Amino acid sequence: MSTGPTPLPAAGRRRPPRDEVRRALLDAAARTFARQGIDGASLDDVAAAAGFTKGAVYSNFGSKEGLVAALVDDRVSAYLDLGLAAVDDPAATLPERARALGDRLTAASDEQHDWHLLFLQLWQRAVRTGPADDSFVRRHGELRAAVAEAVANHAEQAGTELPLPAASVATLLLALSNGLAIERMTDPAAVPDDLMGRVLALLVGGGTTGTTGGTTGGTGPDQR
Template sequence: MRRALLDAAARVFARRGIEAASLDDVAADAGFTKGAVYSNFGSKDGLVAALVADRTSAYLDLGLEAVEDLDGSMGARARVLGDRLTDASDGQRDWHLLFFELWQRAVRSGDVDDVFRRHRDSLRVAVTAAIEDHVDRAGGSLPLPASELATVLMALANGLAVERMVAPDDVAPDLMGRVLALLVADGPVP
């Protein structure tokens, strides 16, 4: 039930916007009553917070799985990661719409969206740790500190996803992988 409600919330919030969508809309989309939403999440803010946590975790898992068993240079690993993230991203139109609404809320408001910021921070920390681990395993070096590269990776993934939604023919499916491979190809930037 919880999974169905989270998936319905992602669809409904992406279609209508978080503020315009009601808990009745989410419950109906999932095939439940509003009481099911309240019993699982307590409130709309609780549902939004759970959705952010769920999607952040899924994004992190996707990235880690994409390069878990890869061998080779940092460039080769980066290329595969970028290609797999693009493939997965293409099927996540609702998440990208929701992400940008959450981003706007976090930028414009206060306490309600602190959850979004905290999850973004924890995602950045986890991506940084994963980058450091892959650098150690590949025996390479990075052009930027891992934390800054994590920020670039997250921004690039979000930006290219949006561009592919607007003009899919203008953004090659392997662009992210190629850019990431270029970023890590030559080691540190002087």
């Protein structure tokens, strides 16, 4: 039975705002699901990690699947916002924006280790259940479409023709981000801090790059 979002250690304290409760529960869910597994962790585990009763989870998300769906929405939105913020310099060339994006996403993979563990679990669940649970697939597709739109807009602003359709660039960007994050978790030395940025710069036509410096080659990329 729902008892409302009453913090366990907060006897006599004013009830926190609903947005604050949701934020705490989402952050706790990300940590708990990443470490214990979505199926292995209970709502009691999530609530305790956030400092609330299980009733707070039910009153805010309705069920465990509702919490998982909200968590997916939250993290995907955060990922998109982070990427857009990294490329908000209108004076930068497209390769420079791509490099800044890659560097920021690499840093985020270190900062958000739990999210990548959770992403792998969500991917496995979606592949195993198929149409029965398409919320993750749907949200991931929306992210890819949003990234493709952003790529096309930035290319237009920079006056640069992409070497591939924007949708293909978006797919490659997400695949690189996810794949390199996994490799970096396994062996950090195998994925230098600037690797993704350099690859993305090359992908959008940045010419050659050094191992640590910026893009080089003053004559511009070869056009096919």
